[in-house]
Amino acid sequence: MTALTLIDRLSGVKRTGPGRWLARCPAHDDSRASLSVRELDDRRVLFHCFAGCDAETILAAVGLGWQDILPPRAVDHHRPRERAPFPAVDVLRAIAHESLIVCVAAAMLQEGQTLPEPERQRMGVAYARILAGVQLAGIRP
Ligand SMILES: [Zn+2]
Structure with missing residues (x-):
């Protein structure tokens, strides 16, 4: 899953840069684009409502849970973490x-x-x- 899983369910989406979007927050009556969504290089998705809605409320408002937006690696706790590059x-x-x-x-x-x-x-x-x-x-x- 990628940030698009979340982006696809939002309205008023504006791409502000590579892996960055602003959208109307689905968890409150948002007339401006208060929700910032960001996808990191490792495909983790970060999002923040500047009006203060909490992450779980935002996900629930679009019918998603954490398992829907976390990359598979983060959900699968049994896989070993990637080795850090050698110093x-x-x-x-x-x-x-x-x-x-x-x-x-x-x-x-x-x-x-x-x-x-x-x-x-x-x-x-x-x-x-x-x-x-x-x-x-x-x-x-
Ligand atoms: Zn909000």
Whole structure:
């Protein structure tokens, strides 16, 4: 469900910006557009009547309940919350650590040594982790 579920049932709707509307409040005799409706990026719907009507009265006036306007994720309490993005400093630390491993391997190769199999495999892991970290940071190599 989106804000449109609510917007469709309101009158005097004016779009005031991306994901923002003003409409007549269905819960009181509203001659002006007192109801502000906003849809957030995660599809949560916020609404507020500047005349002071409470949210449940507004929803009830248009025949809706909270379950009708909450995004499915918010209703389903059993689903795990989305993981927060990694802090940039943690990504940088991980990249720095993996870079060190690649540097050691590079130094060995430069000195004409052959990389033993465990080191060669570990370098592959470091390479994959560095690329993952770079992608996580939104940088394209
Ligand atoms: Zn109202």
